[in-house]
Amino acid sequence: VSERLGAVDTSGIERLPSGREWWLG
Structure with a gap:
């Protein structure tokens, strides 16, 4: 999903x- x-x-x-999932992408 982070992609x-x-x-x-x-x-x-x-x-x-x-806000910890978008910076993973």
């Missing part, structure tokens, strides 16, 4: 529930 999050971490970084 897809890494693509939207710069756009949907605020929508992510936990």
Whole structure:
């Protein structure tokens, strides 16, 4: 899941529930 999050971490970084999954991507 961290793979897809890494693509939207710069756009949907605020929508992510936990802020420890987007930085993994």
